[in-house]
Structures are given as structure tokens and as C-alpha cells.
Amino acid sequence: MIILLNWQREKIIQLSDNVMEYIERIKYLIIGNSAGGIGAIEAIREVDNNGTISIISDEPYPAYSRPLISDFLAGKQTIDKLNYRAADIYKQNDIKTIFGNRVTNLNLDNNTVLLESGHELGWDKLLLATGGTPIVPPMEGREA
Numbered sequence: 001m002i003i004l005l006n007w008q009r010e011k012i013i014q015l016s017d018n019v020m021e022y023i024e025r026i027k028y029l030i031i032g033n034s035a036g037g038i039g040a041i042e043a044i045r046e047v048d049n050n051g052t053i054s055i056i057s058d059e060p061y062p063a064y065s066r067p068l069i070s071d072f073l074a075g076k077q078t079i080d081k082l083n084y085r086a087a088d089i090y091k092q093n094d095i096k097t098i099f100g101n102r103v104t105n106l107n108l109d110n111n112t113v114l115l116e117s118g119h120e121l122g123w124d125k126l127l128l129a130t131g132g133t134p135i136v137p138p139m140e141g142r143e144a
Helices: 035-047 066-073
Strands: 002-005 011-016 019-031 053-057 095-099 103-107 112-115 120-128
Touching: 019 035, 019 112, 035 053, 035 120
Parallel strands: 019 053, 019 120, 053 095
Antiparallel strands: 002 011, 011 019, 103 112, 112 120
8 A cells, every 4th residue: 555645744645456545634633513623623723723624513504502592492592692603713714614424434543534425534633522412311201
């Protein structure tokens, strides 16, 4: 196998089994576009203004506050207030957004992720900021 890197290690070309594959290489890859992902963008940019950053989310929207959805639906908040940061945070920080696409495979041996779209991305540093699902204890009447 032959791997060619550009001078910034942002992209690689991998030659194997007489097949040429092009894999985009990203310095910082963030999976998850909520409070943790946005906080990571801000923290990375404090120490590295030039490193490539991509953020992946299976939702097609910029980061928003889920707890405020009920206030929005009740008319107590505007849609702008749902956003964690201004809509241009991605552009101002030179972030490549991959929204509406789910990671289907994480390869720790090759530092790559495979997206639902079939696109493969390489990374130098990876943050899994996908959040969690609360555990609801079994209680009588919960199903009602």
C-alpha cells in the first residue's frame, strides 16, 4: 500500500490492490453537532486557527438547544433563540459541515470514518460528541 500526504496532511491518496482511492484527510473531525461539538470548535480555534475541522451530524440543521423546543412550540421563544450560536459560526471558523449524514463505520486502525453516503473521511484527531439517551426508569403509568 502507498499513501501520499499533502504538506498539511489534510488529504491522502491511498493506492492498494491496483485501485486508487481518494480519502479526504481532516485534522479535527467532530461527530456530533450539539453543545459538545460547538464547544470543541471554539476550543480548537483558540489554539489552532488553521487546522481543518469538519463536523458531522445526522440532522440537517445547525446546532440548536433541544430543551428550548417546547418553549418555541408554546410561542415563548423565537426560532433564532434555539440556536446555540449565530448561524455563521461554521463559516467564521472555517468549518466544513456534513449535515444530514450518519457515520456508519469507525475504523480506528486507519483513522477513517465511513458515512451513510458512502464517502470516507480520514482524521488525525477525533471527538465523539454524540450525546446520550436518558434512561427512563420503569414506573407505573409511564406508558399512559
